[in-house]
Every structure is written in C-alpha cells, then in structure tokens.
Amino acid sequence: xxxxxxxxxxxxxxxxxxxxxxxxxxxxxxxxxxxxxxxxxxxxxxxxxxxxxxxxxxxxxxxxxxxxxxxxxxxxxxxxxxxxxxxxxxxxxxxxxxxxxxxxxxxxxxxxx
Amino acid sequence: xxxxxxxxxxxxxxxxxxxxxxxxxxxxxxxxxxxxxxxxxxxxxxxxxxxxxxxxxxxxxxxxxxxxxxxxxxxxxxxxxxxxxxxxxxxxxxxxxxxxxxxxxxxxxxxxxx
Numbered sequence: 001x002x003x004x005x006x007x008x009x010x011x012x013x014x015x016x017x018x019x020x021x022x023x024x025x026x027x028x029x030x031x032x033x034x035x036x037x038x039x040x041x042x043x044x045x046x047x048x049x050x051x052x053x054x055x056x057x058x059x060x061x062x063x064x065x066x067x068x069x070x071x072x073x074x075x076x077x078x079x080x081x082x083x084x085x086x087x088x089x090x091x092x093x094x095x096x097x098x099x100x101x102x103x104x105x106x107x108x109x110x111x112x113x
Numbered sequence: 114x115x116x117x118x119x120x121x122x123x124x125x126x127x128x129x130x131x132x133x134x135x136x137x138x139x140x141x142x143x144x145x146x147x148x149x150x151x152x153x154x155x156x157x158x159x160x161x162x163x164x165x166x167x168x169x170x171x172x173x174x175x176x177x178x179x180x181x182x183x184x185x186x187x188x189x190x191x192x193x194x195x196x197x198x199x200x201x202x203x204x205x206x207x208x209x210x211x212x213x214x215x216x217x218x219x220x221x222x223x224x225x226x227x
Contacts (some may be wrong), residue, residue, distance in 0.1 A: 004155075006155075007154075019116075032212055032213055033130055034215070034216075035215075036216075042220075043217050043218040043219060043220050043221060044156070044203070044216075045218070046215045046216065052115075070166065075179040089155055089156065093212035093213070094212070097167060098161070098211070099210055099211065099212040099213065100158055100161070100171065100172075100210060100211045101158070101212050101216070102172075102211050103155035104155050104158070105153050105154055105155045
C-alpha cells in the first residue's frame with residue numbers, strides 16, 4: 001500500500017532562516033498532496049496543497065514543490081517566524097481504502113528567536 | 114458556524130469498557146472521517162463516510178464501529194476498550210472527497226485506556 005515518508009522528524013532553525021521539509025511517496029497514482037500544520041494542543045489545519053498537474057505552488061512565505069518522476073514533494077517556509085513553530089504533516093492520496101489520504105509521521109519545527 | 118465539534122475533550126476508560134466519541138459538523142459536508150494520532154505515526158484513518166447511511170473502513174478499523182444516520186453527526190464507538198486504543202482521536206469533514214479536498218478537523222479527543 002501507499003507509504004509516505006517524511007524527513008526530518010525535527011528541525012530547528014533561527015528566526016528569519018528558511019525551513020525545508022521533504023516527503024516521499026510510493027503510489028505512482030497519487031495526485032493530491034496537502035500539507036497540514038498542527039500547533040501544540042490544537043487541530044491540524046491545511047496550509048497549502050498541490051495537485052499532480054502542477055510542479056510548484058506558492059502562498060506568501062510558503063511554497064510546495066512536486067517531483068512526480070522521483071515521487072517526492074517538499075514544503076518550503078521562508079523568513080521563518082516564532083509562530084511557524086508547530087508540527088507539519090505531509091499527505092498523499094491513494095486509491096487504497098477508496099480514494100484516501102496517507103499521512104507522513106510529522107516534522108516538529110522549532111523557530112528560535 | 115461552529116465547524117467540526119467533538120465531545121468529550123478528554124476521557125479515561127478502563128480496559129473492557131465501551132464508549133462513544135461524538136462528532137458533529139454544521140458545514141453540510143457529505144464526507145466525514147475519523148483518524149487517530151499516535152506519536153511518530155502521523156494520522157491514520159479509522160473509518161469514513163461518504164454520506165448519510167454509508168460508511169466504510171479505513172486503515173485501522175479493528176475495535177471501532179461507526180454509523181451515519183444524519184449528514185451532521187458521525188459518532189465513533191469503542192466496543193471494548195484496550196490500552197492500544199490510547200490515542201488522540203480527530204474527526205474531520207470535507208465538502209469533496211477525503212483525498213481531493215480540504216479536510217476540516219475537530220479539536221480532538223484525548224483518550225486514555227488503563
């Protein structure tokens with residue numbers, strides 16, 4: 001079945017630096033790749049997503065890139081701020097269990113001021 | 114709009130007890146789902162529903178039952194709680210499919226089984 005691997009598991013950056021989180025997936029039929037942010041004790045919330053017909057998508061300081069050939073996608077956060085500190089989850093769609101999402105294990109991002 | 118709501122926020126059970134986690138949404142979403150979140154394992158799909166009266170199993174369905182009698186409500190039942198079911202449970206809903214549209218999550222229920 002679909003396997004989504006996420007790296008790194010923890011990431012510490014200085015405020016103002018960039019952060020990059022990478023995910024790989026195994027199902028070549030996957031066509032939807034969202035990223036969710038979960039602040040401590042809160043619910044996951046969608047921050048950006050990309051579909052397989054697009055190679056890159058940007059929303060202010062956040063961008064996602066997709067390489068379908070290599071089966072990996074990445075989240076890029078520029079000019080990090082303390083409020084970016086959270087757990088970030090990538091996910092990929094799969095036809096297993098119907099058309100569903102499989103989530104990565106998550107990355108704890110700490111932005112030090 | 115309240116969005117997706119869940120009750121209770123916290124629950125402690127003894128092994129073998131049963132209980133129902135409640136989930137409701139007021140966005141008129143057809144798709145609803147239940148996930149469990151465990152450290153280092155992301156979010157795993159337990160059960161889902163594509164509309165009232167229709168439910169199906171996800172990745173980790175054993176030990177859980179669901180029903181969907183209305184568009185708004187999607188309760189999750191633990192039949193006989195086990196320590197392995199200690200987890201944080203999130204309900205989610207979406208307008209489109211589970212793998213094609215934004216998932217709106219509830220605030221979560223933290224369950225401990227002793």
